[in-house]
Amino acid sequence: MTDPERDAHDYDLIVIGAGAVGENVADYATRRGARVALVEAELVGGECSYWACMPSKALLRSGHALRAAGRVAGAREAVTGAIDAPAVLARRTSFTSDWDDSGQAEWVASAGIDLIRGHARLVGRGLVLVGDRTVSARAVALATGSHPVLPDIPGLAAAAPWSTREATSADHVPARLAVIGGGVSGVELALAFSSLGSSVTLLARGGLLGREEPFVGELVTAAIVAEGVDVREGATPTRVARAPDGVVTIELDDGSRLEADELLVATGRRPALDDLGLDAVGLDAELAVDDTMLVTGTDWLYAVGDVNGRALLTHQGKYQARAAGEAIAARLKGSRVDDAPWGQHVATADHGGVPRVVFSDPEVAAVGLTEAQAREAGMEVRAVEHELSQIAGASLQADGYAGRAKLVVDERRRAVVGATFVGQDVAELVHAATIAVVGEVTIDRLWHAVPAYPTISEIWLRLLEAYGRPE
Numbered sequence: 001m002t003d004p005e006r007d008a009h010d011y012d013l014i015v016i017g018a019g020a021v022g023e024n025v026a027d028y029a030t031r032r033g034a035r036v037a038l039v040e041a042e043l044v045g046g047e048c049s050y051w052a053c054m055p056s057k058a059l060l061r062s063g064h065a066l067r068a069a070g071r072v073a074g075a076r077e078a079v080t081g082a083i084d085a086p087a088v089l090a091r092r093t094s095f096t097s098d099w100d101d102s103g104q105a106e107w108v109a110s111a112g113i114d115l116i117r118g119h120a121r122l123v124g125r126g127l128v129l130v131g132d133r134t135v136s137a138r139a140v141a142l143a144t145g146s147h148p149v150l151p152d153i154p155g156l157a158a159a160a161p162w163s164t165r166e167a168t169s170a171d172h173v174p175a176r177l178a179v180i181g182g183g184v185s186g187v188e189l190a191l192a193f194s195s196l197g198s199s200v201t202l203l204a205r206g207g208l209l210g211r212e213e214p215f216v217g218e219l220v221t222a223a224i225v226a227e228g229v230d231v232r233e234g235a236t237p238t239r240v241a242r243a244p245d246g247v248v249t250i251e252l253d254d255g256s257r258l259e260a261d262e263l264l265v266a267t268g269r270r271p272a273l274d275d276l277g278l279d280a281v282g283l284d285a286e287l288a289v290d291d292t293m294l295v296t297g298t299d300w301l302y303a304v305g306d307v308n309g310r311a312l313l314t315h316q317g318k319y320q321a322r323a324a325g326e327a328i329a330a331r332l333k334g335s336r337v338d339d340a341p342w343g344q345h346v347a348t349a350d351h352g353g354v355p356r357v358v359f360s361d362p363e364v365a366a367v368g369l370t371e372a373q374a375r376e377a378g379m380e381v382r383a384v385e386h387e388l389s390q391i392a393g394a395s396l397q398a399d400g401y402a403g404r405a406k407l408v409v410d411e412r413r414r415a416v417v418g419a420t421f422v423g424q425d426v427a428e429l430v431h432a433a434t435i436a437v438v439g440e441v442t443i444d445r446l447w448h449a450v451p452a453y454p455t456i457s458e459i460w461l462r463l464l465e466a467y468g469r470p471e
């Protein structure tokens with residue numbers, strides 16, 4: 001870095017928030033020669049490591065393994081006991097390192113990044129206040145994540161409901177758990193606690209997983225209902241109260257009441273922009289970013305990961321972080337920024353190539369646009385679907401395998417713009433689909449991508465056959 005401004009600042013870059021995203025912004029900028037400080041108010045590693053992805057997947061995995069064994073004759077007979085909930089909770093705790101971030105802090109130091117612990121606030125251009133210390137840098141990246149949204153339901157806040165944090169870090173399995181919210185967190189945690197022995201009621205104001213293809217919600221609902229989750233679609237809570245004995249009562253708009261020992265609220269998240277001092281730098285709480293994650297109206301402030309609201313997923317935030325970290329370093333050096341679509345310094349895939357997996361049973365794995373989204377985007381769309389039960393690899397995987405897949409094709413380009421798979425063990429199918437979408441692979445070329453027999457990937461061939469060969 002040869003810029004004469006450099007010596008006037010403590011750092012080249014200050015990253016606020018050391019979640020998975022902030023860590024990656026800091027790492028990628030450091031590797032390109034920037035002097036970087038990373039500020040963290042809670043645990044280095046953020047939500048994903050301690051209260052989201054890792055613990056929730058650990059809570060789900062044992063139930064998945066047990067059910068998978070139960071679906072294969074010969075193995076089924078060997079699985080005779082019930083799930084060991086304390087062992088599952090202990091395994092979950094091992095994945096969170098018992099909420100101790102010393103391992104991640106060591107990694108930060110080993111990467112050559114300065115860790116500053118405390119709550120950070122902007123107090124001017126490139127000026128960050130942490131405790132009573134003001135640190136300066138030529139660029140600042142916000143990677144502060146998101147907060148859960150608490151709906152405005154009378155009595156809800158006073159009833160001390162669980163957020164996803166309390167659910168993923170729970171030290172016991174409540175006998176009765178009510179869940180508000182039929183999105184990804186609600187579905188995953190309802191199934192996790194049902195598998196661990198809770199009697200679970202899931203209150204969804206619409207259908208489950210409503211942002212995905214319509215068959216996703218239908219198949220997942222049928223499966224979790226069969227597992228014992230009481231799914232109440234169209235149910236809107238109107239009042240909540242917790243009695244002195246701890247029992248929570250939820251009144252619903254149809255006049256019915258529900259009692260539970262804990263209530264989990266999983267009704268979405270909003271960017272964590274509070275108490276960040278945005279007003280001190282002339283910004284309000286509605287940030288927009290370009291594809292290098294530069295905040296609109298500034299030439300020094302970036303917003304990366306959940307905080308920019310583009311895609312609330314760890315992998316997509318880390319993808320943004322790789323682009324932004326290098327873009328920041330390039331700008332500081334005065335080097336060329338490759339910000340054309342699909343360039344080194346942009347997160348183009350955010351716009352139509354986001355992969356997502358819901359770790360329910362059946363799993364949901366999807367990438368790109370749903371058919372409805374592709375039509376809304378003005379594409380000339382053709383979509384094909386096929387049952388996964390008819391795939392040899394799937395029927396070998398589990399007796400009575402059930403699932404479905406769909407491809408969405410932009411007919412003008414004959415390119416795949418979306419794919420969705422629902423079924424046991426389909427999560428690993430999504431990366432092939434991501435490559436097809438991001439690579440804009442045509443349907444004609446896909447005929448030459450031969451799936452191995454007998455794998456679940458043979459669904460690709462059946463989808464192509466459903467689409468048809470050129471005349």
Ligand SMILES: Cc1cc2nc3c(=O)[nH]c(=O)nc-3n(C[C@H](O)[C@H](O)[C@H](O)COP(=O)(O)OP(=O)(O)OC[C@H]3O[C@@H](n4cnc5c(N)ncnc54)[C@H](O)[C@@H]3O)c2cc1C
Pocket residue numbers: 016017018019020021022039040041042043044045046047048051052053054056057118119120121143144145146164168185272275276304305306307311312313314315316317
């Ligand atoms: C229950 C649940 C399960 C999930 N499962 C998955 C999954 O399986 N796969 C997936 O891809 N995504 C999953 N997600 C989403 C994923 O957790 C987020 O997308 C990811 O954590 C975002 O990373 P981030 O670094 O942007 O934010 P965070 O992980 O929230 O990190 C932000 C960090 O900034 C710190 N911070 C905030 N403000 C300040 C400040 N002013 N000063 C200093 N530090 C500050 C916070 O303490 C925090 O450590 C899940 C989310 C939930 C709720």
Ligand SMILES: NC(=O)c1ccc[n+]([C@@H]2O[C@H](COP(=O)([O-])OP(=O)(O)OC[C@H]3O[C@@H](n4cnc5c(N)ncnc54)[C@H](O)[C@@H]3O)[C@@H](O)[C@H]2O)c1
Pocket residue numbers: 151152180181182183184185186188203204205206209210266267268269311312313356357358359
């Ligand atoms: N496997 C994964 O990758 C994974 C798992 C969990 C969470 N996440 C991420 O975390 C984000 C947040 O998850 P989430 O499930 O909280 O949000 P979400 O946006 O996925 O779902 C929220 C749900 O709550 C419902 N809702 C909103 N307000 C409500 C109200 N007042 N009453 C009743 N229902 C209401 C919505 O209709 C929606 O179904 C997701 O967008 C996702 O990106 C990812």
